[in-house]
Amino acid sequence: MSAAIQGTAAAEGVDVSAARRPGSIRSVAFHEPTAIAGLAIIGIFVLIALLSPFLLPGDPKEKVGPIFEHPSASHPLGLDGGGADMVKLLIAGTRVSLLVGFCAALVSALIGGTVGLFSGFYGGKTDIALMRMTDYVIVIPDIPLMIVAAALFGRSLTNIIIIIGIIYWTTTARLIRAQVKSVRERVYVKRARALGAGNRRLIFKHVLPQVAPLLIANTVLLVAYAIFAETFITFLGLGDPSVISWGRLIENAFTDDAILNNAWWAIVPPGLCVTLVVLGATLFGQSLEDALNPRLRVGHLSVRRFKVRPLRGKLDSE
Amino acid sequence: MTPLLEAEDLNVWFELPGGSELHAVRGISFELEPGERFGLVGESGCGKTTAMLTIMGLLPPNASVAGEVRLNGENILARGEESVSPHRWNDIAMVFQGAMNAFNPVQTVGAQIEEPMHLHGIAEGKMARRHVEELLERVGISKDRAARYPHEFSGGMRQRAAIAMALACEPKILLADEPTTALDVMVQAQILELLASLANDFDLALMLVTHDLPIVAQVCDRAAVMYAGEIAEAGTIDALYHTPRHPYTRLLFAAIPDLHAGGERVASIPGAPPRLDRPIVGCPFQPRCDKAFEPCPTVTPRLKRVGEAHDAACHLNDLVREATA
């Protein structure tokens, strides 16, 4: 923008330096310490996952030494119950665990977001029907569902993603529904309707953009849930037998009696990885949600202690 | 005689995220005598609400204050929160903007008015309840409504209850921040009449903060007009309306359409107030002033006496002084 326009802007009282639009993800993601920390943790793991083809020449399950060998210089995290290098297994597992986590979270977000959007926007019978359906899904116990689904449809990665996706969308649906209901009542939406805009325009141009940041924040939290869910599904023996994931590593460690062999390095590292990623996603997602969800504002409850400065000497003489 | 309440060279800064500072109140001074009705007038962002909150010490942690606020000669801001909190509600009470919406929805109105009495050790149990009933009757609410919940009260009644709550500890000074802003004109008239009669009966000093000049004209004896964190002009309402000595005061009155002056042009002031997170050079009103002249952009005008109990911060008054010297 030219200097001339900037000058006129200042004279007219237009605040052109207010680049940060309130309620945008950018304003939080790169300024809040917890958000940055969470993003950094996730970032590191994503990097490992992306670089894994280059970090792992050959088959990570290859036996390179005796089973449950202690950590040593050449194998910093020791060997597992099949004699394979733990570090290589962890790197391989990063890929799968993150993939399942992100995809399942996406499925959940898509289902939950759509249900919440239509339920909140249309209200009435649509709302009642969708919310009733949501209630039914909430009631279904997840582990028995997973067992039944695994038995019926087989134990593939795709099926796991779908199962996790259809279990966890309900909280998202409720959250988005509440937000959509409130946005729908905003004056600018009413104004758009008053000038003749149809429902489709109102939903996609006015409501959805306003709700999207919250949906994104919620999806990040869903990633945390999904990764943990994948871990315990696999641990229960319902996982895809052909892929390595962190859950699989923990499961293997148990079936191979790692504890009896005092081989902590076979169990703790994969568990730690899961914990770290879940922590990172939770930190990032929570700080986004705190900033974006208007109901969570509690700043006014802080103790008010203002500061007193000593009286400055007069700057001009009379 | 020492004034009841005195502010001297009050300054308030707010730390902004990103490191800069907003200088919201820029060295204001005013006095309040016992039983006096004083209005602090200005538009949004001028610092009037901040100034009022400073008197009560109700500033957030990112605020810093300089200057003194003296209650009966004692500087209550000397040690910050520590020195101001003993006087809150006991000596100085406040009716907040939107107070009618600040009631706890799950407590009865009576219990909420009783609460400050308990907290400050004024009264307990039965005596407190009786005191509450007296207060309610005094503000025009029948006493059997003490057991009711806020949502059962209309907006005007809730504002009356908020006033009752402010009077719970028998303060000597009542601050009111936009007390009638969201109310209908008839209810507004009732509330203003109530405030005036309470000030009389309880010998209260009343300080009214508002953007609505006509209600200050109706209720107050004296007023100060604030602009960009500073006082532009202060004096009796009569002087401010009939002989304003600051262009902003004059234009502000001219911007209010009068019911019966149909033909006269209603003024509007172009532009916007200056940003308070930057230093201001010269007179803050100068960019929008219709009478600005040579010294205005560079020399900051100081508040000077221009008549009996009448002060204004405008270089034009120096011209008048020179002309009459």
Add this chain to the structure above:
Amino acid sequence: MSTNGSGPLLEVEGLVARYPIGRGLVGALRREPTLSVRAVDGISFSLNRGEMLALVGESGCGKTSTAQSVLRLIETDGGSIRFDGQEITGLSASALRPLRRRMQIVYQDPYESLDPRFRVGATIEEPLEVHGIGSRSERQAEVRQALEVAGLTPPDLYIDRYPHELSGGQRQRVAIAASLVLHPELLVADEPVSMLDVSVRAGILSILDGLRDNGLAVLMITHDLSTAAHYADRIAVMYLGRIVEEGPTHEVIENPQHPYTRALLSVVPKRDPRDRSVPQILRGETPNSIHIPSGCRFHPRCPIAIAECKTVDPELRRPAASTDPAHRAACIRV
């Protein structure tokens, strides 16, 4: 179907709008009568091209509901609304769509009426997009022109701004520009300046004032009698869903006949401290619109009510002491 500019642009007769209140399960089982808020309870008025009519009254009087009914933004329960000769109460949503171009609304809250994610240019262009008018460059030209009319010059300074970069007064100008871009014939302004600082109000109102010269009819909703007195051609005073007094502005302000109007005018705070006229403060508050008093709905608070007022619901007719034939008041005592 148009009447070629003759006759009033808007004619409202006997308009009724009610909101039912739920009885709850217990109420339904006990067969309690369904209550409703009678927001608009029989209103008639007309508005000509190039005229500004102010609907004034306190909260709950039904002025906002009337404005929304006229624009068919809420459903009505009775009466007729004729826009340019055409009855619009029974029209379906799709039949209403072309009419929406000809009637627009400006809302009270400038901080909420603009989508925070839309730039100013996009907000003003939206009505044109919705109705599929013009090519991209034609629309851009219309946007610029609308900004000029709304006093936001030079337009280039504002087109790419976001609402949060503008002041309240500027945002309201954007809202006005967005309502003008379709060249409507009727503009409803719902408390257009009540949330703005005093020093910027006249600027906004003078835009609306000037538009009348181009034939635009303005229906202004306001609680501020001084604003109405200064800008409107005619004033209609509302109380509990009815018009209690209406007429040319000068007549209603200087020669009010209905006791409610007189009380209302007397309590408007005067800016001149030497004006010592005594305000006539009514006791109590406006009752809610669910249980409307019998007879004249103002009688419980009326300073000159007599026994007959409890049973007779007065009609709007010319008061004995009026000096203008178009002046009407609903009171049996004038």
